[in-house]
Amino acid sequence: MATNEDYQQAVDLIKKSSSVLITSHTNPDGDSCGCLLVMREVLEALGKKVKSLFLSPAPEWYEFLFDKKVPVLGEDVDLEQLKNGCFGEFDLIVIVDTNSYSQLPKFEQYLKRTETDVLVIDHHVTSDGIGSAELIDCSAAATGLIVFDLLKFAGWSCSKKAAESLFVAIATDTGWFQFGNSDSRAFRCAAELIEAGVKPAEIYRHLYQNSSYPRFKLLIAMLKTLELHLDGRYASQHLLQRDFQQSGAAYEDTEDLINECQRISTVQASSLLVELSDGRIRCSLRSKGRIDVSKIAVKLGGGGHKRAAGARLSVPMDQAKEIILAEMAQQFSRLDGE
Ligand SMILES: [Mn+2]
Incomplete structure (x- = not known):
């Protein structure tokens, strides 16, 4: 303070x-x-x-x-x-x-x-x-x-x-x-x-009412990758370089897209993994409050807040998805044990 x-x-x-x-x-x-x-x-x-x-x-x-x-x-x-x-x-x-x-x-x-x-x-x-x-x-x-x-x-x-x-x-x-x-x-x-x-x-x-059409197309591409895990409590999504090329959207168009899936009632935590032009994966994490996603981010070399955090991973997309899923599973099982 x-x-x-x-x-x-x-x-x-x-x-x-x-x-x-x-x-x-x-x-x-x-x-x-x-x-x-x-x-x-x-x-x-x-x-x-x-x-x-x-x-x-x-x-x-x-x-x-x-x-x-x-x-x-x-x-x-x-x-x-x-x-x-x-x-x-x-x-x-x-x-x-x-x-x-x-x-x-x-x-x-x-x-x-x-x-x-x-x-x-x-x-x-x-x-x-x-x-x-x-x-x-x-x-x-x-x-x-x-x-x-x-x-x-x-x-x-x-x-x-x-x-x-x-x-x-x-x-x-x-x-x-x-x-x-x-x-x-x-x-x-x-x-x-x-x-x-x-x-x-x-x-x-x-x-919020000023989105370009390419940005909206990027949102659609992201939603198509939506997967629910851990009894519907964790939502994972990703975007590849080709999604930017196909939609015509820019990297900064990803802001806020991760929040869409928080509208699903069972979802308590979510991720959006974005493939960067240098091949690394930017991983954004969100929580509705019970899971502290900054713990996962810090462990992976990033940082942030309890409800919003992020990190960058130097691994291929599939591996990044597995790493985050495993970390989320660990956080949820800790929560279940409380
Ligand atoms: Mn701020």
Whole structure:
């Protein structure tokens, strides 16, 4: 839980900085996009020189939030440019929504070499302790809630656009206020953001009624692979590279697809295994609450939360499916034994 001293330390670091780089985890989601944008806007308003950087492209349904493009590492700027200062010289790096090197591919090489102060703002349990100052609150449903508290603590105002970004951060990390983390803090913050001018129905349309047809075809391909195991309590699904080619969908189109099968009453935990272009398997895990999927993810070198976690496996798809099924079986049998 972040203390007042943590908030003060974060404010002091920001105040004494003049040139700031803001980034977040690879495969940016609504929380990372929202927090990155809010921090960029607030720091610019404070007169800082600010550069933002994504480590992979953001899904297109978040584009309505961006009035200027966020460069992508490996596309708009390469690691060498970052290392040799061509992208900019910074006296503060802000990382939102992760504290794990494994979530910062390539960027970690730059991070590990730089002497620059690093401020981490995050709500994940898994932590590599990357920051020289850290605002960590694992009880927060979204990093957006910590950013919201930081703004309040510092007395920094928030424009309507920034309020929208924060709303997206909170709404997406709570599955539009449906997941178990949708607590009164999340609702209270949402209420304040609505009072600041956010229109939830408009945001809902942007986020959830704005799918491209290729993305929908990817959803259909995924659903065709759905298998129920362990008495219908575990749902497994996967996507191969050829599914992306055939549907025309992009990798970032996989966001949220895993949640579909949670609508099945018997399902308590689920996985979506995605074959990456380098042949590795990205494995996303979800739970309705009884199974702690972060235990499986951590064991496999990944991380996350009790209800949402993930890892990457360097094995063929069939083997990855077996590994996850075995881990799930172990978790369920432990639960049955309780
Ligand atoms: Mn988050």
